[in-house]
Amino acid sequence: xxxxxxxxCDKTKVKRGPWSQDEDLKLISFIHKFGHExxxxxxxxxxxxxxxxxxxxxxxxxxxPDVKRGNFSADEEETIIKLHQSFGNKWSKIASKLPxxxxxxxxxxxxxxxxxRLPQSLAEPTSKGSLNEEETSQESSxxxxxxxxxxxxxxxxxxxxxxxxxxxxxxxxxxxxxxLQEVDKPELLEIPFDLSPDIWSxxxxxxxxxxxxxxxxxSRTLQDSDEVEKWFKHLESELGLEENxxxxxKQGTGDVEESTSxxxxxxxxxxxx
DNA sequence: AAGCTCGTCAACCGCGAGGCT
DNA sequence: TAGCCTCGCGGTTGACGAGCT
Numbered sequence: 001x002x003x004x005x006x007x008x009c010d011k012t013k014v015k016r017g018p019w020s021q022d023e024d025l026k027l028i029s030f031i032h033k034f035g036h037e038x039x040x041x042x043x044x045x046x047x048x049x050x051x052x053x054x055x056x057x058x059x060x061x062x063x064x065p066d067v068k069r070g071n072f073s074a075d076e077e078e079t080i081i082k083l084h085q086s087f088g089n090k091w092s093k094i095a096s097k098l099p100x101x102x103x104x105x106x107x108x109x110x111x112x113x114x115x116x117r118l119p120q121s122l123a124e125p126t127s128k129g130s131l132n133e134e135e136t137s138q139e140s141s142x143x144x145x146x147x148x149x150x151x152x153x154x155x156x157x158x159x160x161x162x163x164x165x166x167x168x169x170x171x172x173x174x175x176x177x178x179x180l181q182e183v184d185k186p187e188l189l190e191i192p193f194d195l196s197p198d199i200w201s202x203x204x205x206x207x208x209x210x211x212x213x214x215x216x217x218x219s220r221t222l223q224d225s226d227e228v229e230k231w232f233k234h235l236e237s238e239l240g241l242e243e244n245x246x247x248x249x250k251q252g253t254g255d256v257e258e259s260t261s262x263x264x265x266x267x268x269x270x271x272x273x
Numbered sequence: 274a275a276g277c278t279c280g281t282c283a284a285c286c287g288c289g290a291g292g293c294t
Numbered sequence: 295t296a297g298c299c300t301c302g303c304g305g306t307t308g309a310c311g312a313g314c315t
Contacts, residue, residue: 018283018309040300056301057284092303103303108282 009051014043019058023048027055028063061102068100072109080106080114 015023030046036059039052048055061067072080076098083094091103091110098106 016285038300051285052300053286053302054284060302061283089304104283107304112281 009040009053011051013049014051014054015049016054019050019062023050024058024063027059031059031063057104061104066100067102072101076101077109077114080110081118084110084114 019027026046026048030042030048034045036042036056039056042048042052043050043055046055050058079098080094083097087093089107091107095101095103095106
């Protein structure tokens with residue numbers, strides 16, 4: 001380890017607190033275009049006054065397309081309780097067994113709700129060391145980085161075995177596994193309706209992204225105009241926008257842009273959930 | 274209606290792990 | 295091998311809304 005800890009960012013120069021819709025859009029569209037190879041440099045390249053950690057958290061916990069929102073089902077709650085018995089406060093571990101759920105979300109649910117539902121004895125994990133050393137060493141596979149969602153890495157075989165023992169409903173578990181494999185496919189990151197770069201420029205209201213030098217993302221090929229048309233037709237129906245509005249936005253008046261950016265974000269959320 | 278308390282959840286913080294030079 | 299850097303994790307905080315007095 002190095003001496004001292006370099007601050008992750010200059011806290012006087014970054015924005016903190018809740019994210020605005022505009023920031024969300026910038027982050028979404030940047031990641032859609034270029035991926036998230038380097039969280040530290042991402043905010044600068046995306047034109048965000050945020051620290052990389054903040055961007056990463058926002059993406060993982062809220063913005064990524066496969067994140068499942070809304071109340072936890074009884075099955076999910078049951079699963080969390082059982083997994084907590086096995087793993088203790090290994091929230092990312094637990095999250096990896098619940099497709100679309102994030103460690104943060106599970107942690108919150110546990111502390112605010114599930115823990116209180118259980119008798120004291122059950123609210124504590126069965127043993128501190130239930131997650132053995134082998135498992136721990138296998139946890140952070142470096143190659144999980146490029147598309148590693150906090151909640152969607154495929155588990156090791158040892159984990160699988162343990163989980164299978166933990167679950168009585170092994171069938172449900174195998175369904176989970178199948179879903180996880182799906183979720184781990186990078187292409188599922190894609191936002192519905194494959195959009196052309198032009199559209200993304202329009203959505204975030206600028207062409208100001210700095211192309212990362214070593215971006216892994218291949219540049220998107222221009223989609224045929226049918227796709228674009230489909231997208232706008234969909235937006236129009238979702239948002240009740242007139243085609244005129246689109247023309248105005250292309251010319252770019254501030255107010256219209258702002259309201260549209262929020263509408264588009266809503267639309268995006270509608271589409272992915 | 275106003276003030277207070279409590280619950281929820283998004284976001285922040287600090288640390289350890291591990292890769293790279 | 296040491297130092298540096300980034301990422302991911304888990305604990306904690308704080309804003310905000312709902313319910314209660």
